Amino acid sequence: MLTRPQFDIACRALVGKYAYTAPSPATTPLKGWSWHEHASINGLGYLSRRTIHTRFSCFGTDDEELYREEYEEQQDESTATAVPDATLVCQQYIVYSATYQVPAFYFTMHDCNGSPLALADIVNTSLFRPSAFDSAELTTFALNIPDRMFPLLSQGDHPTLGTPSWYLHPCESAGAVDELMRELGEAEWTTEEGLVRWIEMWIMVVSTVVELCE
Structure with missing residues (x-):
């Protein structure tokens, strides 16, 4: 787990x-x-970045892969408008969860007209890894995993901005990161280097569900 000052140091570094x-x-x-x-x-304070994604809900598996390849070749500004329906803007945030004392991944997703996507559409975008939610139960406001106490994905206000967002529940991330850190073993890191390594491992854990390479 991280304290709030440690989170700030790790993010800035x-x-x-x-x-x-x-x-x-x-x-x-x-x-x-x-x-x-x-x-x-x-x-x-918090981290943020903006990424561009595509929606695959109208395609089959083979079509999705072909469409993704074609879209990636059209990323520059001169051709992006050629596929406006596929252009989705995702604002991503890494914020501090005071409740769980770990980072949490928040995001919003809008189409090319600035309209927010419903959750049923969001889970069928390139933001998430294929089959990430195969066992999940979808509702209007959450994505639930059977036998889990908390939803995997749900809606809530951004802790700093107060704006409606979607977020991955952070309750199990600390244990996963600590396990990865133990596998790395002891290292002669400075305090800052150790904190950066911790948040790097946290991002790796999030990347098992979220496609952060887009």
Whole structure:
């Protein structure tokens, strides 16, 4: 688990560490984040970045893969308008959960007209890994895993901005990260390096569900 000051240190250091690294499958989930402070209250900072995604709900599996490849070739501004229905803007956030004392992944998803997507549409976008929710039960406001106490994905207000968002429940992330950290073994890290490594492992855990390489 992280304290609030440790979260702040880790996030700021993460931004600095990957600001100038070359994009790659390994670094893309860690790049593009910006640190933001609350306008008037200390201790409510968060990370954010914006990514572009596609919607596959009208396609079969083979068509989805072909469409994804075609879309990725049309990412520049001159051709993006050619597929407006497929262009989805995702605002991603890494915030601090005071309840669970860990980071939490929040996001919003809008179409090219700025309209928010319903959850049934969101789960069929390139934001999530294929088969990530195969065993989940979908409702209007949440995605539930049988026999789990809390929904995997649900709706709530952004802790700092107060705006409606979707978020992954953070209750089991600390245990998963601690297990990964134990596998790394003891290392001669500074305090800051250790905190950055912790949040890198947390992002790796989130990446098992969320496609952060988009």
